Amino acid sequence: MKKHLLVLSGATIILFAISFLALKIATQHLQPMTVFASSHLPVPESEDLSVAQRIAVPTNTPLPGIVYPLVQNVNDVKMELLGTALMGDYFTADICYNFPTNDPEWMIGGMSPEFVTLSNGLETISVYSMGMIGNIKTDSNGNYTGRCDHLKFPVSPSTNVNNMRISVSRIATTPSEVMDCKAAQKRLDEANQRIKINCTQDAGLGGFVVTSKPQGMDEHTANSIASDAFLDVVQGPWVFDLNGK
Amino acid sequence: MFFGNTLDKGLIAFQTEITIQAPRKFGWHMYKFKYLIAIMLATLMLVLTSFPIGGLVNRALATCSGYDCDGQFPDSAGCASPATTTYIAYPASSVLEMRHSTYCPTYWTRTTNTDSLGRSFYANATLWFSVSPYYYTVPSGGPIDVNQKVFSQQRYSGSPFSSCGYVNGSYIAGPVSSPCVP
Numbered sequence: 308m309k310k311h312l313l314v315l316s317g318a319t320i321i322l323f324a325i326s327f328l329a330l331k332i333a334t335q336h337l338q339p340m341t342v343f344a345s346s347h348l349p350v351p352e353s354e355d356l357s358v359a360q361r362i363a364v365p366t367n368t369p370l371p372g373i374v375y376p377l378v379q380n381v382n383d384v385k386m387e388l389l390g391t392a393l394m395g396d397y398f399t400a401d402i403c404y405n406f407p408t409n410d411p412e413w414m415i416g417g418m419s420p421e422f423v424t425l426s427n428g429l430e431t432i433s434v435y436s437m438g439m440i441g442n443i444k445t446d447s448n449g450n451y452t453g454r455c456d457h458l459k460f461p462v463s464p465s466t467n468v469n470n471m472r473i474s475v476s477r478i479a480t481t482p483s484e485v486m487d488c489k490a491a492q493k494r495l496d497e498a499n500q501r502i503k504i505n506c507t508q509d510a511g512l513g514g515f516v517v518t519s520k521p522q523g524m525d526e527h528t529a530n531s532i533a534s535d536a537f538l539d540v541v542q543g544p545w546v547f548d549l550n551g552k
Numbered sequence: 553m554f555f556g557n558t559l560d561k562g563l564i565a566f567q568t569e570i571t572i573q574a575p576r577k578f579g580w581h582m583y584k585f586k587y588l589i590a591i592m593l594a595t596l597m598l599v600l601t602s603f604p605i606g607g608l609v610n611r612a613l614a615t616c617s618g619y620d621c622d623g624q625f626p627d628s629a630g631c632a633s634p635a636t637t638t639y640i641a642y643p644a645s646s647v648l649e650m651r652h653s654t655y656c657p658t659y660w661t662r663t664t665n666t667d668s669l670g671r672s673f674y675a676n677a678t679l680w681f682s683v684s685p686y687y688y689t690v691p692s693g694g695p696i697d698v699n700q701k702v703f704s705q706q707r708y709s710g711s712p713f714s715s716c717g718y719v720n721g722s723y724i725a726g727p728v729s730s731p732c733v734p
Contacts, residue, residue: 411636411654418666420642436641438734443636481649484632484662484703507700510625511677511690514664514700526670530698 376403379545383407384478386415386545389455391473398425398460400473400547401440405453407541410480411443415456417479418534424474425460435461471549479540484513491515491536504533614655618708621658623688626706631656639733642666643718645673650715650733651703658706660688663717665696673719677702678728681710689726 376387389401406413416422420433440455458473488506495502503519515537520529613630626632631653638659639650645667651660661677672695679688688704696702702717716732718724 411634414637414640416640418647418664433642436639436733438639439636481635481637483635484627484651484701508627510628511704512692512696512700512702513627514696516697516699526698527668530670534699 373549377547379543379547381543381545382541384541384543384545386475386543388473388547391471391549393462396461396463397435398462398471400425400458400460401455402458402473402475403453403455404478404545405444406451407478408539409450409452410539411451412480412483413451413478413539414454414481415475415478417477417481417538417540419531422476422479423458424476426472426474428470428472432460432462434458469550473547473549475543475545477540477542477544479535479538482534482537486513486515486537488515491533494536495533498536500532500536502529502533504536614653617656618658621653621656621706621708623705623707626651626653626656626658626660626703629656629706631658631706639715641731641733643731645671646675646717646719648715648717648731648733650679650712653706656706656708658708659712659715660704660706661715661717662701662703663719664701665698665719667698667719670698672697673721674723675700675702675717675719676724676726676728677704677717678715678726679704679707679712680714680716680727680732681707681712683710686710687727689728691724691726 373391375390378388379386384404384407386402386404389403391398391400393399402415404415414437416434416437420435423434423437424431425434426432436459437456440457443451444453444455446452485508486506488504492504495504501519501521502517502524504515505518506515507513515533517526517529517533520526616624616629616631621629621631624631626635634654636652636654637649638652641648645665647662647664647666649662649664651662652658653660659679661679663675663677665673665675667673674694675692675696677690680686688707690702690704692700692702696719704715714732714734716728716730718728718731
């Protein structure tokens, strides 16, 4: 009987070892490929901003002496402001943050610029563009752990840059080209939003429309609520005060 | 029950026969064998669940990789999820993105109508790259509603370098050269 038990235990250990090694090798070969196409492209000095709002910031005004990075940890998401600068018509900021889940689709703000703002106490302006710095961060197991972004806020040449504040009100996943309408509708129903949506999918075209909403709810609100039903969201805010002395 | 009572009765009789007629020693071995199988399956499940199996599934869903994906739409090629927005900008009433497929790994442009007043607009999504045919451009055939998006074909080769697009009250044939990201 002991002999049998020894054989059985040995077989289990060997099977475990073989399974572990085989899967380890397999996952190493299935890491996302490194893509270097756009990551190394220079960020242009200016973009067409005929429609973007601008706040007044004096050109060549030195930024206050702030010690970077500034770190904020809200709802288990650590966000770091690595630095800021005035570059021509833009106030720029480099921000790194970790992902709440193993999903490469997380990003700050998301589909609306109003979630990432710059203010000077008098005016508030939304971010105009963001670009990923380098590649998405991964750990040794290939899990997606975070990313860094270069943010650009349009400014004009006559404002005080003392006491600037950068606010990120949330991070969210981005909606896929393939909309999971059923899951989103389920989320809306579970939250008792009384919003009905319909998805469309065609070559080069996709999205959803709100087909019914509660009386009294405006269209923008209904669209925002419905849009969020497709996403995962972690609320902040992460606030960085640039008032270094 | 689905196969009728005859089969059910036969199955019960078969199970009973094994239980009753199995010799004691063989039964003990069977018990240990089942125990071993259970341990091995549990171990295997433990090992499997500790690896990113979701990634394997997503990779398997993609029907192309690298150069083979050139010119295909990301959704129909299974490349759209997971995907990352590498660059994003917010021109008037819209969101312009350069998207990157995690597994394919290709790039494409996406333009979404996000007009806060709920207006429908024509839209265009153009992706630029450095070899012939140099761009893919996808105009919407008609006005698209808020939260509707157009996206270009995807590209792997030719170092895709810029995504351009916007929404407008009139048709945008393309290719679009401004506004762009990066």
